[in-house]
Amino acid sequence: MKKFFPLLILIAMAMFTVQAQSVKSDQSEVSLISEVETIQPGTPFWVGLYFKLAPHWHIYWRNAGDAGFPPQIEWQLPEGFQAGDLEFPFPERIQYEDFINFGYEGEILFPIRITPPADWQGGNEVTLNADVNWLICKEVCIPEAAKLSLSLPVDAAGSRPNLERVSDFADARGRLPKESPEWQFAAARQDSLLVIRATPPQWYQENPGKILFFPYPDFLIHNQAEQLTRQKDGHFEVTVPLSRELDEDIERIEGILVSENGWRGENSERSLSINLPFGEALPETATAPFSFAELWRNLLFAFLGGMILNLMPCVLPVLSIKILSFVEHARESRRRSIQHGLMFTVGVLLSFLALAGALILLRAGGEQIGWGFQLQSPAFVVGLSVFIFLFGLNLFGVFEVGTSIMGVGQKTASQANFTGSFVSGVTATVVATPCTAPFMGAALGFALSQPPAAALAIFAFLGLGMAAPYLFLSAFPAMLKFIPKPGVWMETLKQFMGFLLMATVVWLASVLGLQTGVTGLLWLMGGLLVAGMGGWVFGRWGDFTKPTLTRRLGQIAAAVLILGSIWIGLQGTDATAAPVAESGQNTAGHGDWIPFSPEKVEEIVASGKPLF
Structure with missing residues (x-):
C-alpha cells in the first residue's frame, strides 16, 4: 500500500490542477476553460470562453446582424503573457419578429490562443484573469458581465492535455473559418444584389448544399432577405440583396461563407473566410465541358x-x-x-x-x-x-x-x-x-x-x-x-x-x-x-x-x-415585402415609434429620462 501512496497523491493533485470559476445567471453560465492541464513556458496553448445558455436565449457573432453586439473580453495577464483575438465560430441566422441576427444558442466555445513567455520565472502556477461583457437576448435583451479567472500549473517538462476538453476545442476550431487555396471566389454587384461565385476544385464531385454569406462589416447586406444558392456552369453562386445603407465606396467584400454540407464533402470544414475585390461584373467563365x-x-x-x-x-x-x-x-x-x-x-x-x-x-x-x-x-x-x-x-x-x-x-x-x-x-x-x-x-x-x-x-x-x-x-x-x-x-x-x-x-x-x-x-x-x-x-x-x-x-x-x-x-404585384417597419409607424410588439431628431434626444436627456 505504501508504494502506491505517492501515486495516489499524484492522481489527487492532477484532479485539482486546473482551477476555474464560472459565473451563473438565470440566462447563462460562463467560464474560462483550458485545453491543457499544465502549460510549458514558451509553448502557446488554447483557452476558451465557454457559454452555456438557457433554452431559446442567444448571444451574438462578431457582426450581430440587425441588433446586438458580440462578447468582449479584456485580459489581465501575468507579465510576458500574450492573448490572441477572440475567435468566432461560424454563427446561425436567428430570427426574432422582423429582425435577423447572427449568433449562437445552446453551448458555444470561443477559442483564444495564449502565448506564455519562454523565460517565465514567476512560479509554478499562473492565473489568467478576464473581464467579459456580452448581450444575451430572447424576447428581451440583457447586458451581462463577469470577472473570470483560470489557474494553471507550470511544467517546464511540457504541457499536458486536458482530456475532458480536447474534443470541445477540436469541435470549436472546426467551426472557425478557414482559408481554402482550392476553391476560387469572386464577388460583384449586379444592380441591388451581391453575387458571390464559388468555383470548386476539379476533384470536387459533391454539392455544398445551401451556402450562406455572413459579412464582417455592418450595413453590407439586407439581413432579412433570403439568400439564394444556385449552380451555374460548374460554379455555385450566392445571391443576396445589398443593404440600402451600403457605403458606395466599398471596394472589398469580407466575411465567411458557410456550406450546409461541407466544402470538401461530408464532415469537412463548413466555413471559409473570403476577402474579395468588389467589382461591377463577375469574370467570364467557360462553359462546362460536354460529355x-x-x-x-x-x-x-x-x-x-x-x-x-x-x-x-x-x-x-x-x-x-x-x-x-x-x-x-x-x-x-x-x-x-x-x-x-x-x-x-x-x-x-x-x-x-x-x-x-x-x-x-x-x-x-x-x-x-x-x-x-x-x-x-x-x-x-x-x-x-x-x-x-x-x-x-x-x-x-x-x-x-x-x-x-x-x-x-x-x-x-x-x-x-x-x-x-x-x-x-x-x-x-x-x-x-x-x-x-x-x-x-x-x-x-x-x-x-x-x-x-x-x-x-x-x-x-x-x-x-x-x-x-x-x-x-x-x-x-x-x-x-x-x-x-x-x-x-x-x-x-x-x-x-x-x-x-x-x-x-x-x-x-x-x-x-x-x-x-x-x-x-x-x-x-x-x-x-x-x-x-x-x-x-x-x-x-x-x-x-x-x-x-x-x-x-x-x-x-x-x-x-x-x-x-x-x-x-x-394589383398587389407591384408591392414589395417590407419586413422592417419604417420609422414613424406604430408596430405591435415594438412600442410607439417616433421620427428621430437630435433635438428630441437632447430634450429627453435634459429631462432626466433614460434613453437608448
Whole structure:
C-alpha cells in the first residue's frame, strides 16, 4: 500500500490542477476553460470562453446582424503573457419578429490562443484573469458581465492535455473559418444584389448544399432577405440583396461563407473566410465541358424525375383524372386510345420544350434563372394560383367544363384532331411548374450548364417521363382492369384530389407573400374570392342544360368575374415585402415609434429620462 501512496497523491493533485470559476445567471453560465492541464513556458496553448445558455436565449457573432453586439473580453495577464483575438465560430441566422441576427444558442466555445513567455520565472502556477461583457437576448435583451479567472500549473517538462476538453476545442476550431487555396471566389454587384461565385476544385464531385454569406462589416447586406444558392456552369453562386445603407465606396467584400454540407464533402470544414475585390461584373467563365456519358446519365435522371413528378401534389390530380378519362373511354378501339395518348404526350413535350426555350433565351440574356424561374414573376404566380384554384373548384363539382378542366376540348377530342388530349398535356405541364421531384435537380443543373441542344434534350426527356404513364395506359388499356369499374368512387377521388390542388394554391400564396408582402397576399385572396364566384356563376347558369340566353349570360358573367379576379390579384404585384417597419409607424410588439431628431434626444436627456 505504501508504494502506491505517492501515486495516489499524484492522481489527487492532477484532479485539482486546473482551477476555474464560472459565473451563473438565470440566462447563462460562463467560464474560462483550458485545453491543457499544465502549460510549458514558451509553448502557446488554447483557452476558451465557454457559454452555456438557457433554452431559446442567444448571444451574438462578431457582426450581430440587425441588433446586438458580440462578447468582449479584456485580459489581465501575468507579465510576458500574450492573448490572441477572440475567435468566432461560424454563427446561425436567428430570427426574432422582423429582425435577423447572427449568433449562437445552446453551448458555444470561443477559442483564444495564449502565448506564455519562454523565460517565465514567476512560479509554478499562473492565473489568467478576464473581464467579459456580452448581450444575451430572447424576447428581451440583457447586458451581462463577469470577472473570470483560470489557474494553471507550470511544467517546464511540457504541457499536458486536458482530456475532458480536447474534443470541445477540436469541435470549436472546426467551426472557425478557414482559408481554402482550392476553391476560387469572386464577388460583384449586379444592380441591388451581391453575387458571390464559388468555383470548386476539379476533384470536387459533391454539392455544398445551401451556402450562406455572413459579412464582417455592418450595413453590407439586407439581413432579412433570403439568400439564394444556385449552380451555374460548374460554379455555385450566392445571391443576396445589398443593404440600402451600403457605403458606395466599398471596394472589398469580407466575411465567411458557410456550406450546409461541407466544402470538401461530408464532415469537412463548413466555413471559409473570403476577402474579395468588389467589382461591377463577375469574370467570364467557360462553359462546362460536354460529355456524352454525362448526357446519357442525366437523360435517364430527367426521365425518372419526370415519372416521379406525376406523384407530386400539384400533378397527382392531373394523373388521377386522366386515368379516369381512360376508364370512361375504355370502350374505344386500341388504335384510337393510342392516338389520344400520343396527342397528350405531344402536348406535354411541346410545353416542356417551350419552357426550355424560354429559359435558354433568358439565360442567354444574362438572367440568373433555373427550373421554376417563372415563379419569380408575381404576375405569373397570380395567374397560376387562379388557374389551379379554378381547377380545384372543378374537381369539387362547383362547375363542369366537359367532364373536367382536364377535359377542355373533350367534345372535339372525340373527333379526329384530338385537341382535348393535346390541351390536357399542356395543362398537365402548367400545373407541374410549381413542383420538383427526385432526380430532377441533378438533371436540370446539368442541362443549364450545357449547350442549348443538350438542354432541350434534357427537358424533352423530362416531358417524356411525365407522359410515360399515360402513354403506357393508352397503349395497353388492358391494364385498366386493375382499376375498379366506374362508379361513385370516381367522384370521391376527384373531390379528394381537389384538396391537393388547394394545398398547391396555399403554397403559391406563400411564394407571392415572400415577393410582395401582406399587401400582395391580400389582393390575391380577393382575386381568388372573385374567381370562386365566377366558377359558381358558371356552374349555376353557364352549363349546357340551361336555356341558350341564360347560358350565354352566365358564361359572359363568369368570364368577366374570372378575368376580373386576375386583374384584382395583379394589383398587389407591384408591392414589395417590407419586413422592417419604417420609422414613424406604430408596430405591435415594438412600442410607439417616433421620427428621430437630435433635438428630441437632447430634450429627453435634459429631462432626466433614460434613453437608448
